[in-house]
Amino acid sequence: MSKELDELRRQLEGWERNELAAFLKKAPERRPEFRTNTGFPVKRVYTALDLAETPPEDIGLPGQYPYTRGAYPTMYRGRLWTMRQIAGFGTAEDTNRRFKYLISQGQTGLSTDFDMPTLMGYDSDHPMSEGEVGREGVAIDTLADMELLFDGIDLENISVSMTINPSAWILLAMYIGVAQSRGLDLNKLSGTIQADILKEYMAQKEWAFPIRPSVRIVRDCITYCARNMKRYNPINISGYHISEAGSSPLDEVAFPLCNLITYVEEVTKTGLHVDEFAPRLAFFFVSQGDFFEEVAKFRAVRRAYAKIMKERFGARNPDSMRLRFHTQTAAATLTKPQYMVNVIRTTLQALAAVLGGTQSLHTNGMDEAFTIPTEEAMKIALRTQQVIADESNVANVIDPLGGSYYVEHLTTRMERAIFEVIEEVDRRGGTIKLIEEGWFQRRIADFAYETAIKKAKGEKVVLGVNKFVEPDERVAIETHPYDPTTAVRQIERLKRVRRERDQRKVEGLFERLVQVARDEGENIMPVTIELVRAGASMGEIVERLKALWGTYRETPVF
Amino acid sequence: MAEAIRVIVAKVGLDGHDRGVKIVARTLRDAGMDVIYTGLHRTPEEVVEAAVQEDVDVLGVSILSGAHMTVFPRLLKLLAERDAEDVIVVGGGVMPEGDVAQLKALGVKEVLLQDTPPEAIVATIRRLVAERGPK
Numbered sequence: 001m002s003k004e005l006d007e008l009r010r011q012l013e014g015w016e017r018n019e020l021a022a023f024l025k026k027a028p029e030r031r032p033e034f035r036t037n038t039g040f041p042v043k044r045v046y047t048a049l050d051l052a053e054t055p056p057e058d059i060g061l062p063g064q065y066p067y068t069r070g071a072y073p074t075m076y077r078g079r080l081w082t083m084r085q086i087a088g089f090g091t092a093e094d095t096n097r098r099f100k101y102l103i104s105q106g107q108t109g110l111s112t113d114f115d116m117p118t119l120m121g122y123d124s125d126h127p128m129s130e131g132e133v134g135r136e137g138v139a140i141d142t143l144a145d146m147e148l149l150f151d152g153i154d155l156e157n158i159s160v161s162m163t164i165n166p167s168a169w170i171l172l173a174m175y176i177g178v179a180q181s182r183g184l185d186l187n188k189l190s191g192t193i194q195a196d197i198l199k200e201y202m203a204q205k206e207w208a209f210p211i212r213p214s215v216r217i218v219r220d221c222i223t224y225c226a227r228n229m230k231r232y233n234p235i236n237i238s239g240y241h242i243s244e245a246g247s248s249p250l251d252e253v254a255f256p257l258c259n260l261i262t263y264v265e266e267v268t269k270t271g272l273h274v275d276e277f278a279p280r281l282a283f284f285f286v287s288q289g290d291f292f293e294e295v296a297k298f299r300a301v302r303r304a305y306a307k308i309m310k311e312r313f314g315a316r317n318p319d320s321m322r323l324r325f326h327t328q329t330a331a332a333t334l335t336k337p338q339y340m341v342n343v344i345r346t347t348l349q350a351l352a353a354v355l356g357g358t359q360s361l362h363t364n365g366m367d368e369a370f371t372i373p374t375e376e377a378m379k380i381a382l383r384t385q386q387v388i389a390d391e392s393n394v395a396n397v398i399d400p401l402g403g404s405y406y407v408e409h410l411t412t413r414m415e416r417a418i419f420e421v422i423e424e425v426d427r428r429g430g431t432i433k434l435i436e437e438g439w440f441q442r443r444i445a446d447f448a449y450e451t452a453i454k455k456a457k458g459e460k461v462v463l464g465v466n467k468f469v470e471p472d473e474r475v476a477i478e479t480h481p482y483d484p485t486t487a488v489r490q491i492e493r494l495k496r497v498r499r500e501r502d503q504r505k506v507e508g509l510f511e512r513l514v515q516v517a518r519d520e521g522e523n524i525m526p527v528t529i530e531l532v533r534a535g536a537s538m539g540e541i542v543e544r545l546k547a548l549w550g551t552y553r554e555t556p557v558f
Numbered sequence: 559m560a561e562a563i564r565v566i567v568a569k570v571g572l573d574g575h576d577r578g579v580k581i582v583a584r585t586l587r588d589a590g591m592d593v594i595y596t597g598l599h600r601t602p603e604e605v606v607e608a609a610v611q612e613d614v615d616v617l618g619v620s621i622l623s624g625a626h627m628t629v630f631p632r633l634l635k636l637l638a639e640r641d642a643e644d645v646i647v648v649g650g651g652v653m654p655e656g657d658v659a660q661l662k663a664l665g666v667k668e669v670l671l672q673d674t675p676p677e678a679i680v681a682t683i684r685r686l687v688a689e690r691g692p693k
Contacts, residue, residue, distance in 0.1 A: 108677055116572035128601075131628025132572055157584065205598050235620050246577045279687030332577075335673065369672070370654065409687065450580045456675040465673045482624065556597040558580035558587075 008048055020044075037290040038250040040413050048404035054412045056305060057368045062398045063322075068411065069297050069399040070357045076395035079144070080108075082360035083385045084161060085327065085378055088113030088137035090486050091493075092148035095138040099153060101375060107381055109360055110153070110191075111161040113137035113372075114171075120169040121208040122275070124490045124538030136372065136484035137163075141494045141537045146174040147181070155229035156184055160191035161236070161360075166208035168195035169217050169540045172234075173528040179532070190284055192233035195221050198259040198431060201554070202440040204241035208542050211432055213517070213549045217524060219266045224525040226277040233282040235263065236326065243286040244332050246448020249293055250414060252286060253301040254421035255440055257308060258431045261422070263294055264313055274313045278320035287356070288330045288351040294349070295401055296410035298356025303411070304418045327353035328362040334369040337464035337473055342366040347384050355401055361385055371479045438557040445558055494537060501535030509534055510544050517548055563687050565615040568596040570633070573623035578650060578672065582618060585676040586683065602629060606636040609645050615687050622651040626661065634665045635659040644693055646686045650674075 040507060045049075060066060063073030085107055087098040099110055114137040117129035123141050124133045133139050140146060150160070151456040155178070164171050172193050179189055197214040200206050207214065218235060225234035237260050247255070260281070267277055285301070287294050305323040309315040329349035334342045343366050350363050363381040365373025373381070389395055401407040406431035428434055435441075454460035461467045471491065507532045516522045567583050569576060576598060587593040594612055596605060609617045617637075621629055630649060638652055649661055649669040658669045662689055667686050 120572045122572070125563060128572055131625035132623060135624045185645055244577070336671070368650070448577050449581050452676060455673075456677065462673070500603050554597060556576070556580070556595050558583045
């Protein structure tokens, strides 16, 4: 150890014996111990001694391996993060109006929420869809809906994110169908489908087929985009839903990296080199309530990703090692009581995401503990980002918490813990096997249960719920109404499409679809694009493949 | 010693939010109740069948997708058709206050919204079973 650090250690020990000991005698601390949300111990003060745990090359500079300090050399000095508020409800026309409103308010990217039937691959007229059509998101059955969803929106100049998983490839096919009918260049389209099926089995629980054919579809999306859509992100490997299902911040970033490893292994088996597709892999994380831990989490996952891509997969292109991510603030931290306080929670979470170097951001509406947000709530949420971007000056400097003794310590602590999780998963037989055994699901459920107990005991403070409660509070809030005519309008259009299409052509394409699905070596995208252009509905495509592959039923753990 | 209260907790329809239902299942189990969790994506018919077969005291259904006004009336109707109206139906999840009042009027005995503390859930179930009396 260097002379300076020896000197510092003596100074610290002296401080503990003298100033600190005397002070603690008079006034003890609030708690016997302090921990981060994950449970990492927090010391009362950090110094250069802690910074010395991290090799300087692990911190590095922005836009340089291992990207701890940021994905790009200029970060927000070059271009601000994309302000991407998610929207989706009712029919395609309803959501198209909300998109246009958000663009008029200064939003710079689009993000689409689909209703439960669309997410699960059911048509709006399926019995399982009753009561759900257009409720939690927009209903999409056919290409006709997709055309209305993006009517009047310039798809070559705005990036579009679609939060969709088991049925993602069909939505991608529809998106391509819209672009083709407008004569657009597929290589100019930017945006993403989520298509991260493994985290569905872990956390969000939206699936159509068993795990292995589902992973093959993801593989097909990645290889198709690598060859045909140079600017499009074919996957958003997501921690957000893992966190919302109750995981620790550590598992929220460690589990997606386990999923990443599985996807990269599957795609490279087709003969693609990692550098041919990894530059378009994108991520999606939450920003939770523990401010510094969140900043450290984002920095740590960037570093861990760079090392995995370089060391495990032999990437040589820097773009393959540069983790880019979207962030959403944490919906599960929002409360009904004193709901205006949600604006403040969201502001802090958004700031942590920006200080952590996010590429795009969704800030939640203050009314999201009630239902999907109103236009007014979305405007305040967007303004929250705009205040951070335009008024706070934090975007003028890159990684301002870099070099902070505490944040660098937490970053390294988090990175090491991430690799411990990955090593354990490798040792136990890999991600798919452990999903089948419920290992990830149990870890998430355990942490969720512990969190619930801590909230009940008041150890984890939730203002308005277990502290500063206003028992007589009467919540008066205007919420987004559900239009009861949605399902009728939607099903009418679906029936019209079915009536007007060339049924023989569609049947022929369904036969091809099944042949392609049987042959692991084929890519499912081209025939799906033909199908949706011929008027096949999402639910029909999914049903044909369920007949071949079967469905999925999880063995629940609690 | 009295027999343990038998509870089935269920997820109906496409809604995949299972964080809350699993916490409730574990909380009730830790409180000494016999708890069955159906897993996700069940139909109302499957859930009612299971409740009748397992001879439960309480049927708890968690919905966070907004489909509660479709699902609960159907569950209550199916229970009535099976002469199983003594099964206590409890709702949980995210739903507007106005809907909660309507559900109670329809026959849902209690609705436990998000952030209900675990001990309050246990107390509610015990109270409802005591009020109903022996089966």
